[in-house]
Amino acid sequence: MKKIISVVGARPNFIKIAPIHRSFQKYKSDINHLICHTGQHFDEKMSKVFFDELQMPKPDFYLGLGGGSHALQTSRIMVEFEKILLDEKPDLVIVPGDVNSTIAASLVSSKLHIPVAHVEAGLRSFDKKMPEEVNRVLTDHISDYLFVTEKSGITNLKKEGVSDAKVYFTGNVMIDSLVNFMPFIDKSMFIEKIGVNKKNYVLATFHRPSNVDDEKNLTQLINALNNISKVREVVFPIHPRTMNNLKKYGLFDKLNDNIIVLEPIGYIDFLSLSKNAELVVTDSGGIQEETTYLGVQCITVRDNTERPITSEIGTNHMIGTDFNKVVDASISILSGEVKSGSIPDLWDGNASVRITKIIHDKLFSQ
Numbered sequence: 483m484k485k486i487i488s489v490v491g492a493r494p495n496f497i498k499i500a501p502i503h504r505s506f507q508k509y510k511s512d513i514n515h516l517i518c519h520t521g522q523h524f525d526e527k528m529s530k531v532f533f534d535e536l537q538m539p540k541p542d543f544y545l546g547l548g549g550g551s552h553a554l555q556t557s558r559i560m561v562e563f564e565k566i567l568l569d570e571k572p573d574l575v576i577v578p579g580d581v582n583s584t585i586a587a588s589l590v591s592s593k594l595h596i597p598v599a600h601v602e603a604g605l606r607s608f609d610k611k612m613p614e615e616v617n618r619v620l621t622d623h624i625s626d627y628l629f630v631t632e633k634s635g636i637t638n639l640k641k642e643g644v645s646d647a648k649v650y651f652t653g654n655v656m657i658d659s660l661v662n663f664m665p666f667i668d669k670s671m672f673i674e675k676i677g678v679n680k681k682n683y684v685l686a687t688f689h690r691p692s693n694v695d696d697e698k699n700l701t702q703l704i705n706a707l708n709n710i711s712k713v714r715e716v717v718f719p720i721h722p723r724t725m726n727n728l729k730k731y732g733l734f735d736k737l738n739d740n741i742i743v744l745e746p747i748g749y750i751d752f753l754s755l756s757k758n759a760e761l762v763v764t765d766s767g768g769i770q771e772e773t774t775y776l777g778v779q780c781i782t783v784r785d786n787t788e789r790p791i792t793s794e795i796g797t798n799h800m801i802g803t804d805f806n807k808v809v810d811a812s813i814s815i816l817s818g819e820v821k822s823g824s825i826p827d828l829w830d831g832n833a834s835v836r837i838t839k840i841i842h843d844k845l846f847s848q
């Protein structure tokens with residue numbers, strides 16, 4: 483019997499590990515797949531609802547290490563996760579994405595000579611000011627299995643000298659969750675509940691430090707949403723980080739009446755909102771991918787994307803962070819200037835089946 487521990491910390495991690503956990507059930511006589519939740523996101527709306535809706539078991543280990551600076555959070559996770567590794571001696575550690583839990587867990591595992599698998603490897607924004615970029619580059623270079631979601635990931639890893647033998651193009655586990663839960667998403671009555679009409683509203687989400695931590699940028703962002711709301715109702719589920727800053731800078735009260743302000747939403751209802759939106763305006767990584775799969779127009783308010791396939795062949799519009807341009811682009815998309823898109827290779831709902839098979843075969847061929 484082999485033992486594997488997957489480490490999750492933040493909202494997008496739960497969505498990425500859920501299908502992997504499900505796929506490991508096929509191998510349950512050979513592999514014991516355990517989940518460690520670091521507690522980076524810890525409350526009901528950012529964590530518990532995802533475990534419930536994604537039908538994940540209660541985590542086997544819960545570290546409860548939310549909050550603090552990057553250094554504090556990363557180091558505390560390292561100290562506590564090391565104890566788990568020494569007790570449990572797993573055969574492999576799986577880390578998804580690019581959050582502090584990802585680099586903390588992979589660094590500790592690598593130092594203890596426990597192999598690491600990075601799910602969503604190779605993505606690069608080439609912007610070292612993003613904490614996520616630092617986390618993903620470092621994690622890739624200490625991982626033993628690199629599971630890549632899009633072809634740019636293969637090219638990036640090759641350029642950085644990562645051996646081809648470690649790299650597997652397996653597709654996108656975030657899309658696995660989307661495909662798996664589509665019947666539930668289609669049954670959601672959330673848009674009726676909040677009183678918006680199909681394909682007649684804009685969905686907005688923001689949480690990147692570069693957009694929401696700086697008062698000037700956040701003010702411009704709110705002005706942009708207010709301007710967009712003059713032509714369409716805007717639905718705005720607000721990330722806790724963004725909400726704190728809106729309150730801190732006295733901007734919360736500046737949001738127009740035509741903006742429906744919500745707390746973060748559960749997975750199923752959020753995807754229903756996304757699928758039915760006429761336009762999504764965001765700085766999220768995962769939402770660029772989900773809208774591409776769903777064929778929904780998406781404006782990404784960032785100067786770069788680590789997911790270039792979403793704008794090369796998908797429905798993602800990379801507009802940059804000039805907020806006037808964001809308003810202009812929104813208005814032209816809402817008046818019909820839409821981009822047709824296609825779905826990237828291997829975004830088919832089976833990435834986790836491929837990943838777990840590779841891991842199973844590798845662990846048992848040694």
Ligand code: UDP
Binds near residue numbers: 772
């Ligand atoms: N999401 C959600 N509820 C929300 C906002 C986002 O369920 O209110 C989901 C979204 O569908 C996607 C994931 O959270 O699957 C993206 O997470 P986030 O934007 O926090 O992180 P990123 O992908 O930017 O790292």
